[in-house]
Structures are given as C-alpha cells and as structure tokens.
Amino acid sequence: MVHGRVIALSVTDVRFPTSVDQHGSDAMHTDPDYSAAYVVIETDAKDGLKGYGLTFTLGKGTEVVVCAVKAFAAHVVNKELEEIVGNFRGFYRQLTSDGQLRWIGPEKGVVHLATAAILNAVWDLWAKQEGKPLWKLLVDMDPKKLLSCIDFRYITDALTEEEAYDILKKGKLDQKEREEQMLKNGYPAYTTSCAWLGYTDQQLKELCAGALKDGWTRFKVKVGADLPDDIRRCKLIREMIGPDNLLMLDANQRWDVQEAIDWVSKLAEFKPLWIEEPTSPDDILGHATISKALAPLEIGIATGEQCHNKVMFKQFLQAKALHYLQIDSCRLGSVNENLSVLLMAKKFQIPVCPHAGGVGLCELVQHLILFDYISVSGSLENRMCEYVDHLHEHFKYPVTIKKAVYMPPQDAGYSTEMKEESVRQHQFPDGDVWQRLISGQNV
Numbered sequence: 382m383v384h385g386r387v388i389a390l391s392v393t394d395v396r397f398p399t400s401v402d403q404h405g406s407d408a409m410h411t412d413p414d415y416s417a418a419y420v421v422i423e424t425d426a427k428d429g430l431k432g433y434g435l436t437f438t439l440g441k442g443t444e445v446v447v448c449a450v451k452a453f454a455a456h457v458v459n460k461e462l463e464e465i466v467g468n469f470r471g472f473y474r475q476l477t478s479d480g481q482l483r484w485i486g487p488e489k490g491v492v493h494l495a496t497a498a499i500l501n502a503v504w505d506l507w508a509k510q511e512g513k514p515l516w517k518l519l520v521d522m523d524p525k526k527l528l529s530c531i532d533f534r535y536i537t538d539a540l541t542e543e544e545a546y547d548i549l550k551k552g553k554l555d556q557k558e559r560e561e562q563m564l565k566n567g568y569p570a571y572t573t574s575c576a577w578l579g580y581t582d583q584q585l586k587e588l589c590a591g592a593l594k595d596g597w598t599r600f601k602v603k604v605g606a607d608l609p610d611d612i613r614r615c616k617l618i619r620e621m622i623g624p625d626n627l628l629m630l631d632a633n634q635r636w637d638v639q640e641a642i643d644w645v646s647k648l649a650e651f652k653p654l655w656i657e658e659p660t661s662p663d664d665i666l667g668h669a670t671i672s673k674a675l676a677p678l679e680i681g682i683a684t685g686e687q688c689h690n691k692v693m694f695k696q697f698l699q700a701k702a703l704h705y706l707q708i709d710s711c712r713l714g715s716v717n718e719n720l721s722v723l724l725m726a727k728k729f730q731i732p733v734c735p736h737a738g739g740v741g742l743c744e745l746v747q748h749l750i751l752f753d754y755i756s757v758s759g760s761l762e763n764r765m766c767e768y769v770d771h772l773h774e775h776f777k778y779p780v781t782i783k784k785a786v787y788m789p790p791q792d793a794g795y796s797t798e799m800k801e802e803s804v805r806q807h808q809f810p811d812g813d814v815w816q817r818l819i820s821g822q823n824v
C-alpha cells in the first residue's frame with residue numbers, strides 16, 4: 382500500500398556541458414548540453430523514501446521547464462500519495478487541465494515536460510514503496526488498475542477502454558515466460574553513440590570499431606546537414622559494420638517533405654532500415670507522404686521523440702505515417718500517457734522502438750519497453766531500444782548493458798535518482814562544473 386502525505390516538492394536545473402565535445406549533436410541541435418529539470422518529492426512517511434523524477438531538456442530550455450514545475454507544485458504538495466495513485470487518471474487530468482496552465486499547452490511543450498518530470502517522480506516513489514522496479518510494478522499490476530492510470534480522453538475513437546482491457550488480459554498469457562526470458566537474455570538495443578553529427582570521421586571509425594568489438598549489431602547515424610558529408614559517413618559506417626548489421630538514419634526534422642524524399646533516396650544504397658524525424662515532428666501527413674515515397678526503397682519512417690502527446694501518436698497511427706514508434710519517457714505525460722501509446726501501437730500492430738539517450742532517458746525507458754514486451758506486445762520482431770553511452774555514471778542505479786542488450790533493472794523504483802554529488806556539481810549556474818566554465822569561457 383502506498384502511504385504518506387507529500388510535504389515538499391523541489392526542482393533543480395541540472396546541466397551537463399556535453400556540447401563542448403559535440404556529444405549528442407545533430408542536424409538541428411548543434412550545441413546540445415544534455416540537461417534535466419530534476420524533481421524530488423518528499424512525504425511525511427516514516428520510511429523516508431523519496432520520489433525522484435526528471436524530464437530531459439537542453440541547456441537554456443531547462444530554466445523554463447523548472448519554472449513550469451514550480452507552477453504545478455501546488456497540485457502535489459499536501460496530497461496523500463494514496464489520493465494521487467488511487468485515482469491516477471483523475472490526478473493526471475487535474476494536472477493537464479489546470480485552468481490557467483493549460484492555456485500554454487495544452488498537453489504539449491513546456492507544461493507537458495513539467496508534467497512528465499513530476500509524474501515520473503510519483504511513479505518512482507510508488508514503485509519504491511512497493512519495493513519493485515517500475516517495470517515489475519507494471520507487469521504485476523491488475524489490468525483494471527493499470528487502466529485506471531490512463532486518461533482515455535481524445536483517443537477512444539482509436540482505442541476504447543474495453544479494447545485496452547482485452548489487450549492487457551491477453552498480455553497476461555505466458556507473461557511469466559517472457560519475464561524470465563527478459564531476466565535471462567535482456568532486451569535488444571541499438572547504439573547512437575558512434576555517429577553524432579559533430580564527430581570527425583576518425584572518431585566515428587574508432588567508436589564504431591569499439592562498438593563492434595562490444596557486440597553491437599545495430600547503429601544509428603545522424604544525417605541531414607550536408608549531403609556529400611552524409612554519403613561519405615554512411616559509406617564509411619556501412620563498410621565498417623558490413624552488409625548484415627542494421628543501419629538507421631536520423632535527420633532530426635531538418636528537411637521539407639520533398640527534400641526528405643530526394644535526400645533519403647540518395648542514401649538508399651546504404652540500406653538504412655529507417656529514416657527518423659525526416660521533417661517537422663508535427664507534420665503527420667508529411668510523414669505519410671514520405672513513407673509512401675520511400676516504400677519502394679524499403680526504408681521505413683521512425684518518429685516520436687518530439688511527438689507531443691497521445692493524440693498525435695493516434696493520428697500518426699491512423700494515417701499510416703510511421704513504421705517504428707519511438708516513445709519517450711519524458712516528453713509524454715509520464716508512464717500514464719506512455720501506457721496509452723503502447724496499447725494503441727499494439728492495436729495498430731506497429732513496433733515500439735523507444736527513444737533514449739540524453740540524460741536519464743535510457744534509465745527510464747528501459748522499464749517501459751520491458752513492460753511492453755512482457756505484458757503488451759509479446760514480440761521482439763522489428764523491435765529494439767535506443768542506447769547512448771553518456772552520463773550514466775551520474776545515476777544511483779545506472780542501466781546495465783551486456784552485449785548490446787538492456788538487462789532488467791532490479792532496484793526498486795524508476796531508476797530516476799541521480800547521485801547527490803552529481804546534482805550539486807552540475808546545478809546551473811552555481812555548481813562547480815559551471816562555475817569553472819563560466820570563469821574560463823563564455824557559456
């Protein structure tokens with residue numbers, strides 16, 4: 382049973398200067414400082430457990446999200462935890478329907494990122510109080526209880542609560558076997574760490590050679606800024622990984638619709654499995670057009686890391702505008718909204734291949750994809766979870782990757798907790814790391 386009354390919610394602006402070495406760089410985000418609005422929830426319960434939550438942001442964006450989290454705090458503080466998770470659908474609705482904050486969303490952008498950070502902390506605390514890793518809390522949960530966490534408003538034309546219940550009931554069959562399989566073999570992953578856009582060819586070669594040695598067989602390359610560069614880099618990486626390993630491309634929204642079709646056609650010889658975010662993440666029909674045009678080349682469309690909410694995912698699915706659905710643990714309204722998207726993907730038979738990386742995204746999303754496999758999709762076909770090898774050392778319960786698979790986390794919670802020392806040092810602008818940078822150079 383959950384217990385305790387929330388007595389405090391704090392939020393910290395935590396930033397890592399990853400742009401200095403071009404880690405995380407792509408065709409649109411050329412100077413990304415991986416950052417998080419980091420939330421801690423305390424209760425008056427005697428167990429002393431705290432809930433930790435975050436949303437992933439980049440540099441300056443963090444201060445705006447921090448402001449939004451503070452604006453939401455009154456909804457959480459002084460509430461009994463039981464009141465929150467006992468009617469989680471209602472609480473989700475309460476946050477997303479705040480009569481004043483809704484105007485600057487609704488359910489999208491900064492307010493939605495803030496909602497994610499807060500609710501991620503609530504889920505962490507819930508799982509900790511139950512003494513289970515979050516994926517296991519979800520796997521063990523009764524379908525009716527799971528459904529009571531989801532707000533179905535706006536999606537019932539695509540997925541009714543009854544249909545969702547049937548999916549979850551079927552998901553219970555052979556669940557135990559799939560759980561054991563995950564505990565033994567882990568969940569398949571791909572790596573993006575070898576080929577950020579700002580890396581030199583030499584770096585790309587070295588990182589790729591290292592990754593192959595570590596057993597990686599699936600690689601994502603950033604493209605979209607300069608075609609001759611893309612051709613050279615794709616050729617290099619395809620030569621290194623050979624014809625049988627998988628190659629994915631990510632343009633991070635760089636092109637117009639026709640431009641995307643023309644550009645990707647010129648990279649078809651490198652046999653990419655998918656092109657990710659070829660155009661504006663909001664352009665559902667544009668993605669559908671690109672998808673049709675690239676079908677003869679057998680290149681799929683992947684998107685989702687900047688898909689605002691379940692309504693957009695619904696339309697992407699209805700319009701047949703994507704082949705690989707990339708949920709994000711911090712862009713949607715936490716586990717609650719992600720559950721609805723996993724269920725819609727199951728109904729539309731589209732594989733979920735989560736977005737991860739950034740700071741903390743691998744730690745969080747591994748729980749969701751494990752639940753998806755064990756209790757919803759039951760399939761590994763065309764499925765893999767992104768992995769990026771940065772900043773795990775700042776987490777108290779970092780991911781365990783073994784030979785290119787995620788091994789299920791065992792510690793109670795949502796793996797969201799950062800090391801106190803890391804938070805202190807990277808707090809912006811007062812942490813030591815930033816003070817040193819500010820005194821030495823302009824940031």
Ligand SMILES: C[C@H](O)[C@@H](O)[C@@H](O)[C@H](O)C(=O)O
Nearest residue numbers: 405406407410413573631738
């Ligand atoms: C700014 C970030 O590193 C993005 O480039 C990254 O999340 C990326 O789109 C990805 O798919 O991993």
Ligand SMILES: [Mg+2]
Nearest residue numbers: 631657658686
């Ligand atoms: Mg991407």
